[in-house]
Amino acid sequence: MKKMIAAAFLFVATATGTSAQTPADLVRYSALTIPDSLKKGADAVFRLDEESIEVFSPSRYNLTSHQIITLLNKDAAGFLHQSYWFDKFNKIDDIEVKLFNSLGMEIKKFKKKDFETSAYNDYMSLHTDDKMMRLYVPSADYPCTIEVIYTKKVTGYIGLPASVIQSPNRSVENYIYQIKVPKDLDIHFKTGNTQLKPEVTKTADAILYQWKAQNLKAIRSERGSWNSYVNYPHIQIAPAKFEYDGTKGSSNTWKEFGQWAWPLYDDPAPFTATRLNEIKNLVASVTDPREKIKILYRHLQKNNRYVSIQLGIGGFKPFAVSFVDDKKYGDCKALTNYMRYMLKAVDINSWPALINAEYNNPPVDPNFTANRFNHVILCVPLQQDTVWLECTSNTRDMNDLGSFTENRYALLLLPEGGKLVATPKSKSSQNKLITSSEIKVNKEGEAEMTANITCSGNFYEHFHYAQQLEREELKRFLVQYLEYKSPEDFKFEELSATGNKNFRINFTYDQVYDFKAGNKFFFRPRMYNICDEDIKPDSNRTKDFIFEFPYEKTDTTVYLLPDGFTVEGLPPVKELDTQYGYYRKEVIRNATGNGITIISQLNLKKHIIPAKEYRALADFFQSVNKTDGARLVIIGE
Structure with a gap:
């Protein structure tokens, strides 16, 4: 050398x-x-x-x-x-x-x-x-x-x-x-x-x-x-x-840091007298504080939109409440403060909460005061519990923060200074995806499929986003994100008549089976992957594994087969239950007609997995993918 x-x-x-x-x-x-x-x-x-x-x-x-x-x-x-x-x-x-x-x-x-x-x-x-x-x-x-x-x-x-x-x-x-x-x-x-x-x-x-x-x-x-x-x-x-920018503060404690931030949210003249009366009239017939919050939150969502403008101290100080009220837009700080002053108008106190958002962004350290915040939400303490509001969302329910701001610490801005509190933890029951599909197959392997979808929480956010896409982008979302088998044609619609969290997708396929060998046709158990987790074993893992959110998925897929087609044996029921997740798959013959029904369930119970438990997690999902990926064998004429 x-x-x-x-x-x-x-x-x-x-x-x-x-x-x-x-x-x-x-x-x-x-x-x-x-x-x-x-x-x-x-x-x-x-x-x-x-x-x-x-x-x-x-x-x-x-x-x-x-x-x-x-x-x-x-x-x-x-x-x-x-x-x-x-x-x-x-x-x-x-x-x-x-x-x-x-x-x-x-x-x-x-x-x-x-x-x-x-x-x-x-x-x-x-x-x-x-x-x-x-x-x-x-x-x-x-x-x-x-x-x-x-x-x-x-x-x-x-x-x-x-x-x-x-x-x-x-x-x-x-x-x-x-x-x-x-x-x-x-x-x-x-x-x-x-x-x-x-x-x-x-x-x-x-x-x-x-x-x-x-x-x-x-x-x-x-x-x-x-x-x-x-x-x-x-x-x-x-x-x-x-x-x-002319403001002075200290960060020896979270309380001191909050003392610097609190005055930035003060607005001495938020509403005119006329506008103040209009806000009060929105909830005049309501006595329950939670119902008042719900009504005003919906008013915010229907009439305002998120727009980010960051100029000088404006990166930390919200626009005036009157600006948001007039222009009908604002960033996270401005919309949060606007909602705060609407609640104040009806005698409900609430507090801006600084937070470092995003599911894989680690929470701030309670024992180390440093500004790592990138977002603001609203905390509404009530006598019996606390309500959290994501004021930049036009679709989320009251008290449903989602993966963006759950599972972390927020710094409440109070008159006496900052107070660090925990936001709600994610629950799998808040993120449900229930799919029911019927697939009509003809003798040439062509098919028409109707999928009815009910969803909540983060799943609804994804589907609500999807319906706003142009057709080609929507198809990419269905095929690449949801991993549906690519169709020749499709129709996507929200079923508003049955509630705002139900969707229907119609697909047509020129060849619905994956491949054939002689008179044997090999079909997927459903037209999308219920398990999209590709987690490979790693015995040397040193970092925690982070899912975006825990969830509960249930799918029922019914194949209606043409006369003369039969199933080559039914696989046994498969069930896996661990501390991280639950999976079950059952294939049964239809009670009437010629066909089969596949019923599948996949629950992710925890979304933060310690490094020492990663191997067991990987083993679970490897087993799920192996079982769920098994093709159904249909014998044709």
């Missing part, structure tokens, strides 16, 4: 005829100098990952980052796409990007002027003042090395950036993370999935925290776990004091 590197150095010196890069530079950037132990299981090697933060005041800090990353293969190509977010409080002061070949020779260099700048698109906001700098660094071959050095100046903040020490399929040769703060400000920090401790240096007026690590071997990715940096080695930092 040493001879190979020496030969490479000699080639570089001869070919370039320049002293711009020294042998030491080539050692630093060459892929040839990476130890084999750091290449194993890695797509990229961080030769250097150094980040330094210097805090000057509660509203100002500078961040300097220096990374040297060797990309071993095309799976690391994402590093060639450099992008940086900024706004009026966060400015990229300077940036330089260099590309090196496998020998460590510099072949391209880019500066700030080479980046393209555009408005930031989060695919849900109508307008923001956020922007993005983007640069694509073309590379002809792998391995190659990219070096990025930049400085960011921040003039308003609520939190300080976390540091991810290592992510999947990445090894780290040298890691340095440091933060310097004035002694009267200080910070609090939390490490996760690492034993790293900081070196702390104190002077008369400042404190320096520094974490270092070397030669961290690659860790593997585990599908279906928490979708966040907290799943991997990391350091979280939070300021004791902060200042953002």
